Amino acid sequence: MSFPKPSQSQLNLATSTDGPPPSPLTMRTIRKIQSQQTLSSNNNPPSTARQSRQHSTRLSAGAEDLSKLPQPAPSRPPPHRRARSNSDASHEPVVSPTLKRPARKTGSGFGVKRSVLESLLRDGPQNGNIMEGLQELRYLILSTRVDADADGMSTYRIYLWLALLGVPPVPTDDYLSLVHRGRSPEYTKIRNDTFRTLATDPLFKRRVTEASLIRLLNAVAWRLHDEKTTPTSRRESTRRREKDLLFSTPPSIAEDEPFVDDRSPTTTTSSNMSESAIYVQGMNVLCAPFLYAARSEVEAYALFHYFITKECPGYVRGAMDGVHKGLRLVDRCLEVIEPKLAAYLFGKGMQAELYAFPSVLTLCACTPPLPEVLHLWDFLFAYGPHLNILCIVAQLIRMRDTILENPSPNKILRSFPPLDAKEIIALTVLIVRKIPDALYAELLEHAK
Template identity: 55%
Template sequence: MTNSPIKQTPHLAPSTTTPSDHQLRSPKSNRGLRKLQSAHQLSSNYAALNAPSLISQQRQQQQQRNSSSSHNNQAPQIPPLPSHHRTRSTSDAVVPNASSSAAAAKRVVASKKNPTNQNPREEMEGLVRQGPQGDIHTELSRLRHLVLCEGLYADSDGMSQIRIYVWLILLNAPAISTDSYLELIRRGASPAYSKIRNDTFRTLATNPLFKRRVSEASLIRLLNAVAWKLHDAKIEKLAEPALVNAANERGSPELQHASPIIKHAQGPPTTTATDGSEAGGTEPGIYVQGMNVLCAPFLYAARSEAEAFVAFHGFITKECPGYVRGAMDGVHKGLALVDKCLAIVDPKLSSYLQSKHMKAELYAFASVLTMCACTPPLPEVLQLWDFLFAYGPHLNILCICAQLVIMRETLLTSPSPTKLLRSFPPLQAKLIVEITVSNLRKIPADIYEELVHHAE
C-alpha cells in the first residue's frame, strides 16, 4: 500500500488494548474528578451559591461611591442598573442535570465538527470545490465522516456531480492534462490489445445503465491507455541497473554501471512477456482478466475519460497492485482472508460452508478481484465504493463476509449452498457497510494488518 490517506488504518478499526488502572488514574483524570467534586459541593449549598461574592460586594460599594460623588458635582445622573439578577459566572453557576449536560455536549461536538453550520451536502460540496480551509488531515477526516454517515447525493441512476472528484481526492490521484491521455491513445494498440478486445464486449453486458452511458470504444481506449502506461513503467523498471554481489566476466558490478561503454555492450533490456501473463507472477503485468469490470465504475462515474483514466490507474498501481500481476497473488491472499475473517465474524456459517467444501476461492474470486463491481445494481456498487475509497479498499474482504452474513439463514438451510453462491444477491450498500463496521470490532489486530497489506 501507499502512503495515501486511504491506506491508513481507518478510525473504524477496533481497539485491541484495554486501558490499565494506571492509565485511568492519570493526573488529567484526577483534575477532572476534583472539578466535578467541587461543582457538587457548590450546588449542594444553594444559599451560599446565590449570595453575592466578595468581588460583587466591592463592585456595588464602588458604584455607590461613584454615584454619590457625581450627585454632589451636579453631573448628569447615571441610569440605575436593571433590576433583574446579575449574570452568573462560570465558577458559581448551578451544575445542570445529566440530560441537559449531554444535550449541551452534543451541541458543542456538532459545532466543532461543522463550524459553519452548513448542511452535510453543502459542506461536502464546499470541501470538494474550495479545498481544505485548515489542516488537511482534519479536512480529510471530515470528508470521510461525511461519506460514511451522510453518503454522496446521487439520482436513481447513481449519478453524482461530485463523486468522481471525491474519489480522486480520497485516492490521492494527481490531475493530468487531457493531452497526456491523448498521447497514449495515439500510440495505437498496446501489447495487450487483443486480450482487452476479448473482454470489453462482455463488460457488465446485462446492465442497461452502464450500456447507455459507457460505450465499448471508450472502455477499450481507457484500458489500452492504462496498458501502455503500465508497459512503460515495466520497461523503466527493467532498465534500472541491478547490482549483484559478485563480479563476472565484465568485472565489478559497480564499474559496469558506471561505464557507459560496458553498459552499452550489454545490450538493451529484454522483456519475457508484455501481456501481463508472465509465469513468475512477481512482476507487474499490463492487463489481466477482470480489469475491464474493475474499470467500468470509474468510466460510469467520471465526467471524462481522462478523469477515469487517472483514477483507475492510480487505484490499481497504489491500492491493489497485487490484483493486476500475472499470478494475481493479491487476489488469492484476499480469498484466503475471506475464509479467515468469516470464521471470526460467523463461526457457525463458516463451519457449515467448510463442511460443504465451499472455500472462498470457489465463490468469491470475482467479488475480490472487482471490489464487488460484478454484483448489480451499479448504483449500489458506486455507493459501496464511496465507503471503500474513504476507509480503504482492503475492507472489501469484510464487505464480502457481510454479504454472506446477509444470506446466512438461506445458506444454513440449503443442502447445496453451491448453487446459491454462484451469483450473489443484489447489493445493499448501506446494510453491507453497517455489518462491515460492526464486524470490524471482532477482527484481531494481526488479521487486520493482513487485510491492509494483502493487495500490495
C-alpha cells in the same frame, strides 16, 4: 501505504478561416474517428472469439474546481439522440424542445442547496488543514452519503475520489498520446473482454461505450508496458521529480543525484514490475465504475491507473497473488465473525476460492446494481479498499439463514443478491472491531 485500523468513534457511524470555427462536438468526433482508425489499422486483428459484448490519510492534490467546468452545447442539436456516457461526451445529452423535461439535480446549480459534503469538497477546510478536511470528508461519506440521482450519477463524486486517493491531475495530451499509439501488446485480450463488461447492466451500457472502455484499457496497457521496460533508477527519479512538481518544492542538490534508498528496493521493484501483467482478465470490470462515474476518460484513466499500481498491484500481477490472498482472508475473517456459517460452508467444500473470486478482484463491481456499487466504493476509497474483504463477509452474513437452510449452498453462492450498500457498510463497521489486530494487518497488505 499503511492504513490504520478505524477508531472506535469512526466505527460508530452506521472536463476554415472563412467560416465559423468548428464546434467542440465536431472536433471531438474527428478525434474519436482518428483514434478508432489508429486502433483498427494494425495488423493484429481482433480475436474471433468476440461475439455479439480502492481509513487512509493522503494529501488532496487533484480536486478540480467544479464551478469552472465548461459545458458547451451544439448550436443545432439533432432531433433524437441517446444519452451518451459522461466519459464519451463533452456536454450533457441534448433533448428535443418538444420533449424537454426538468433536469434532475443532485446538489449543484442555481436554486439548489449544496450538501455539507459537496460544500466541503468545493471550498476546502475552513482552517486550511488538509488532513482534518479529509477526516471530515470520510465522516460525511459514512454519515450522509454522496448525493446522486436514481442512476447513481453525481456531479462531484469523481472529484471526491480523486481527493480521497490523492490522484494528481493528468494532462489530457498524456492520455491522447497513449491512445494515438494504436494497439497495445494486449489489445486482443482487451477486445476479448470489453464486449461482455457489465453486459446485462442497462445503466452502464447506456452511458459507457465499448470504444471508450477499449481506449482506456489500451492506454493503461501502454503505460504499464512502458513502466516495465523503463530502467528502475530512471523511473524512481522521474517519480521523485513529479512529486516535487506536485507540491511546488524546488529540487535540492541531493535530489539531482542518482536515486538511493537505504532499503535497496531496486531489485524488488524491478522484480515486481517484471512479474506485473499488462492486462489480466477482470480489469475490464474493475475499470467500468471509474468510466461510469467520471466526467471524462482522462479522469477515469488517472484513477484506474493509480488504483491498480498503488492500491492493489497484487490484483493485476500475472498470478493474481493478491486476489488469492484476499480469498483466503475471506475464509479466515468469516471463521472469526461467523464460525457456524464458516464451518457449514467448509463442510460442503465451499471455500471462498469457489464463489468470491469476482467480488474480490472487482471490489464487488460484479454485483449489481451499479448505483449501489458506487456508494460502496465511496466508503472503500474513504477508509481503504482492504475493507472490501469484510464487505464480502458482510454479504455472506446477510445470506446466513438462506445458506444454512440449503443443502447445496453452491447454487446460492453462484450469484450474490443485489447490493445494498447502506446495509453492507453498516454491517462492515460493526464486524471490523471483531477482527484481531494481526489479521487486520494482513488485510491491509494483502493487495500490495
